[in-house]
């Protein structure tokens with residue numbers, strides 16, 4: 301059963317008043333920002349963690365079969381067959397992307413925009429030239445798409461490159477279909493671009509949609525690709541860093557493992573391994589219920605905005621629990637009213653709703669906010685009602 305948990309005063313960054321104040325100027329705003337859910341993890345995870353804690357000691361762990369549990373999961377959830385030689389158990393997606401970037405020196409990085417900001421931070425921290433690849437945006441439809449002509453132009457620029465692909469896409473919630481992946485792979489193959497496919501949100505693909513792991517397409521097309529997956533978003537266990545990295549190329553896999561060993565980064569903590577193992581083995585039915593619930597939440601938001609708050613346009617997601625709200629009309633209303641306030645502070649202060657600001661995902665997204673709907677319907681509806689009231693209060 302999907303159950304919301306009250307998280308104030310639980311060492312959650314999402315609920316940290318100082319962090320919320322920094323974000324939107326109101327420490328008491330209700331958080332709809334950081335990408336974790338307010339919904340309880342599967343019982344299987346709780347039981348395994350409680351049993352571990354009840355032992356009353358926390359020594360070095362050894363997990364048998366973590367890689368196999370991941371492989372079985374990917375077969376069950378995505379009908380994708382992997383073997384042990386394709387996979388390395390890893391200490392988190394961002395750490396793994398950073399390591400892989402380190403291992404491919406001198407390559408520029410292509411980043412689809414809007415982008416999860418840590419992608420940009422990693423590329424910058426490694427001194428890489430960044431090529432922004434803006435997604436096309438259809439304001440009428442409220443939909444983001446891949447712009448292949450733009451990718452081809454960027455790919456053809458001088459210099460060797462990596463593509464940081466995000467599939468499904470954060471923040472738009474788009475699930476890329478097989479044809480879109482094939483077209484992306486075709487261009488990358490033509491220009492010898494290595495694809496990093498961050499698929500952290502893939503298990504949360506809605507029941508009405510289908511996720512194709514990039515690995516499958518890359519394998520068929522003989523393109524080098526590294527796929528990053530994790531149970532963290534799936535089962536709401538992101539505080540326990542753990543991921544799995546999948547390789548099409550054995551020598552790259554070897555280099556990755558060696559680097560983790562060299563930097564002493566490869567060890568999985570007792571609690572993260574325990575939670576991951578329990579979720580992969582016993583979390584499937586829970587996840588099926590959750591994805592149906594999240595798709596329902598998305599429909600609820602879409603209906604509310606369409607009928608009651610048409611000044612805010614919903615970017616209909618196809619996966620996960622975050623999406624963009626297009627607030628361009630509200631921004632214009634604020635400007636016309638002579639109010640010198642950005643959207644995140646406006647809704648934070650006037651509606652007590654804390655969301656991520658569009659510019660966090662790149663220049664040019666000042667009209668957008670990212671809304672996290674990984675909570676129960678009542679809290680979503682109450683937040684939307686407060687937003688409606690705030691918008692109605694803008695003098696015309």
Ligand SMILES: Cc1ncc(COP(=O)(O)O)c(C=O)c1O
Pocket residue numbers: 335391392393394395416466470498500530532538541542543
């Ligand atoms: C696209 C994407 N990649 C990576 C992460 C973080 O992954 P990790 O905590 O495993 O480093 C997030 C978290 O929001 C994310 O949305």
